[in-house]
Amino acid sequence: MAIIEVNHLTKEYQLGHLTSLKETALNALRRVTFQPVHERELFKALDDVNFHIDEGEVVGIIGHNGAGKSTLLKHLANISTPTKGKVIVRGSVAPLIEVGAGVNPELTGRENIYLNGAILGIPKKVIQQKLDEIIDFSELEQFIDTPVKRYSSGMTVKLGFSIATSMEADILIVDEVLAVGDLAFQRKCFDRMEYMIKRQGKTVLIVSHNIRQIERLCNRVLLLNNGKISIDSDSKTACDEFYRQNDNRILENITNSSRAQKTDEIDLLEFKFYNEKGEETEKIEYLSSPSINFKVAVHKKIELPVFIIGIHTTDLLYIATQKSDIEIKNQPLLPGIYQYRCQLLNLQLLPGPYCLRFSVDRGQFTTNIYYGENLLRFNVLSKEISNSDSSAEGFFSINTKWEQI
Amino acid sequence: MHNIFINLYKYRELIAALTWKNIVIRYKQAYLGILWAVLKPIMLMLVFTLVKSFVGIETGGLPYPLITFAALIPWVFFQESVSEGVNSVTSNASLIKKIYFPREVFPLTAMVTKLVELLISFAILAGMMIYYQVMPTVNAVWIPAFVLYTMIVALTISFFGAAMNVYYRDIGQAIPIALSLLMYGSPVIYPLSLVQKKLVIEQAAGAWSNDLYFLYSLNPLVGIIDGFQSALIRATQPDFDVIYPGLILILTILPFSYWFFKRAESWFADVI
Structure with missing residues (x-):
């Protein structure tokens, strides 16, 4: 026998204020004299819920x-x-x-x-x-x-x-x-x-x-x-x-207002995601090498600029972050428009939805001058591993070799 | 109706713990501690005694401070039980929203808390009786019955008031006023014999006198207070004629009051 049984559970709450004594008295009077009663709007907090545990x-x-x-x-x-x-x-x-x-x-x-x-x-x-x-x-x-x-x-x-x-x-x-x-x-x-x-x-x-x-x-x-x-x-x-x-829901919020904190030194003009074939997309294959193209407008001279790209889950769990300063030499950026590309080689993310964040730091003491997360969303797909497969859990695939010793 | 007693037994540990909490919290940081609880009847007694020396109230040869203190004991117990009881549900809103146990535990706890204070008042009364050399007689066995009766009266009002107060906080405001008015309608400052003399013997209100007297004795506190004074100080049997009207009235209302409380109880968590 089920230890908990919930059958057709419905709970309604009245919206708005609890009526005053006067309103209640008036309502009682209206009921007695068969006049329409002022009812408050109802809100269904639970609507016909059924389950057994x-x-x-x-x-x-x-x-x-x-x-x-x-x-x-x-x-x-x-x-x-x-x-x-x-x-x-x-x-x-x-x-x-x-x-x-x-x-x-x-x-x-x-x-x-x-x-x-x-x-x-x-x-x-x-x-x-x-x-x-x-x-x-x-x-x-x-x-x-x-x-x-x-x-x-x-x-x-x-x-x-x-x-x-x-x-x-x-x-x-x-x-x-x-x-x-x-x-x-x-x-x-x-x-x-x-x-x-x-x-x-x-x-x-x-x-x-x-x-x-x-x-x-x-x-x-x-x-x-x-x-x-x-x-x-x-x-x-x-x-x-x-x-x-x-x-x-988050996607709706992104299109409404991208979560970015800007300064007057730099602006992000474009931020695009391409698959291996160079097509702009939101879907990539598991273990492929997508790339990110971004275009920035520099308004003031920036010493020692560093671009940072990170991947996070939709609930803002940061998975990986990579900085540009190893590969791009730290030339000061003069005002103007610049375009970059960052390729993610053999991305080992397991199938699922992910988001990208992007930020720009400057100077020796790394002052943040641009920061945005949830800028783009992409889905990793795979023919071999399905989204709900339990053989691989987590975010990353790891190469394993099993044997009995 | 007998659910009250079943719950009273089943939740005795909870009621004891909550009572203990009420008492500890109230007097925890107070130097005088629980003595504050009995200060109220003592102060009132002193004031009444002072007033009495101006106006002169017939007490039948007994010391007025003793008579009035014997009246104040049940009165203050009743008054405090009711005002605590009516607010007991709303003041425990956080518990009501978080955990279930029968809600009558709250008014019951309020009353049991006051019961502890009542015992201390009795100790003081005993001291006064020794001072005035008034010894209790066998009639004092009526006292537990009167305490129980007072509890029932307080609960009857508390159940209804506490439930109403959840919906309309007006009740919490109105109760203290109503109670202070009721004190004048009860033989606290004056003895009952004074009212009987005016209405029953002298027929002071003409044709209405007997009806008025009946109305007066519908107040259960009239019977209780007079009973207290009789059993303890006057060493006579309580006058049952003044007790019955109030007792019958209260026993008629109590089931409805409890029923109302239990019906309203299911919505406490939603509206409180």
Whole structure:
């Protein structure tokens, strides 16, 4: 039997202000006298959502802002009530919705552990047993008897996360909590989540904008779009589709306004991408050698100019950057128009969408005088490796030779 | 309706923890600590005693400070429980949006918090009784029943008020005003015998006198305060005739108030 069942879940919110007492009274009067009532506009945050989750499944929920992710979690955690439809949850739920919600600034760390434990429904005995473990995990031994109002914000979140994950429930609901604390603590949180998922076989629902994390942790992903489930499948397919949607959005933004910071010293007039045959294109073959042509207008004399071209993913993860100063000698550039070409030899990027960034530095102390990212987008295609092939994951292909020794 | 008691038991640890939090937070950085909680009835008693020395109120031979303090104990407990209870849901908005447990935990917690302060007031009353050499009799066994009754009255108003306050914050504003008016409609400053003398014996309001007196006794605090004074100070049985109207009224409203709260509860997270 499914541990979570969501049947025809619809949630409507009224737009605009909550009416005043006067408006409510007037509406009541109108209802009694059979006159039309002033209704406010409704907004469907969730629209006929259906899915079942079995025990032990790890499900990611992704979607753009306002797609209904958090609203959905709120229904699963029994915080909100559906307008229509039904949510059946068989088992106890540990909601890690914004950890530290119940942390009180006036109380000390230790007192907060007890209070939050009670709020999460952890019996006092269990908390007492786990106290040392919680304090240990939070890395706050030294400050545990200091009021939380004297903590840094990072310390508060660490405390919240440590308490919340010590709760033993059948279902974990996680809303963007992995992004807490410093890098080392984030790592620790991630490991703990992974441990809970893989070792303890808990049912977990995760909402995150960190798609790479979702792809790694989940074996099933729901993609929400305007309150509807547009994809319910394995994580690879759903995440790729989400990337594609995102790319389209970003592309719209690029055509509307390219993200560039300029100075009055230089302007980028042209930035074009060509395939091996010299045709302007957005699609290139895997392992081919495309080239980039760019034309700049120099307005003031530039000492020691350096051009930089970089490749990044659509979510702005920088993959590679190359500077021109090794090959082009640093002649000062006098005002005028110049054209360059940069060829990318045997590009080993795996199939997928990528973007280009371009910047210009000058002088010995490398002052940036032009910077633009998302300037162009291109797709690497391959007949041998498909976009969703799992034999090659990541961004680069590596040459491997396998043998048994 | 019996859900209240089931939840009260099921969530006893949570209510205890939240109560403890309320008390700790309120007095944490205060030098006088929890003594502040009893300062209010003591100050009011002193003021009333001062006023009484000008106007003269018949107390039946008992020391006025004692009589009025015995009235202030249930009154302040009731007043504070209600005003805390009505605001208890809205002041915990962050919890309501993040985690589920039955929402009646909030008004209940507000009341239990005040119960702790009530116990301290009793200690002070005991001290005063020793000073005035007024000894409690067997009638004092009525006190727990009156405390429970006061709690039920406070909850009845809190449930309805807290739920309404989520939608209309006017309630939170109106409650303190209504409560301070209600104090004059309850035998806090004056003893009930004064009202009985005017309305029942002297028929001061003419033909309306008996109706007015009935209306007055519909206020459950009338029965409670008079009962407190009888059981503790006057060493007599409580006067049940003034208790019934209010008690019946409250027991009739309570289920509706609770039902209203539970119905509104599902939308708290959306509107708060």
